Amino acid sequence: MIEIDVRRLLSSFAKMSKQWGIGESAGNVWGFLLYEARPLSQRQIEENIKFSRGLISRSLTRLVDLGIIEKFKKGRESYYSSDISLVGGFDKIMENFLKTEIEPVMNYLSKNLNRTEDETTQEKIRRMIGEYEKLVTGIQVFSKIMKRYSSPDARIPTQAEIVKVFENHFKSRQKSTDGC
Numbered sequence: 001m002i003e004i005d006v007r008r009l010l011s012s013f014a015k016m017s018k019q020w021g022i023g024e025s026a027g028n029v030w031g032f033l034l035y036e037a038r039p040l041s042q043r044q045i046e047e048n049i050k051f052s053r054g055l056i057s058r059s060l061t062r063l064v065d066l067g068i069i070e071k072f073k074k075g076r077e078s079y080y081s082s083d084i085s086l087v088g089g090f091d092k093i094m095e096n097f098l099k100t101e102i103e104p105v106m107n108y109l110s111k112n113l114n115r116t117e118d119e120t121t122q123e124k125i126r127r128m129i130g131e132y133e134k135l136v137t138g139i140q141v142f143s144k145i146m147k148r149y150s151s152p153d154a155r156i157p158t159q160a161e162i163v164k165v166f167e168n169h170f171k172s173r174q175k176s177t178d179g180c
Helices: 006-017 026-034 042-049 053-066 086-115 119-148 160-179
Strands: 069-075 077-081
Touching: 006 026, 006 042, 026 042, 042 053, 042 077, 053 069, 053 077, 053 086, 086 119, 119 160
Parallel strands: none
Antiparallel strands: 069 077
8 A cells, every 4th residue: 555645745735825825834723634534623634734732722713603614513523524625615714805805805996986086096996996897807717627627537628628617607797798
């Protein structure tokens, strides 16, 4: 049987998680839960990852809050598990990014568009709103693709299938704007 270096795997998760904005320690914890594929107590996670209790606790709380892992009681002890795939977890992170980072900026820009009388400033704000709308659309399309292919038995989509999801997204957006 081939042994793998779990530390190397967790290091990869840590790097991805840092780039995705959830932190390296949370990435280590999530990666370990995915690797183990069974519910674990905080103590079991601590023993294997060798992080402090506080760091593990903060990481678990962050992951639960994002909906990436679940917490449940078994007797007097809390257990944690990740029933979500890496792809599904990334999708949850992107949903959170839209809600916490993008939507507030778009609301701020929209709210201030008509507060200024300077046409140059209004045009700059409109341009930025357009840029954010493109980003939102890209994330929404990507999210649809991720949801479709996040189950463990899903195969990797073809380029034609990805294009179809993208086209369907724009058709549904067009119908909703035409109906207004």
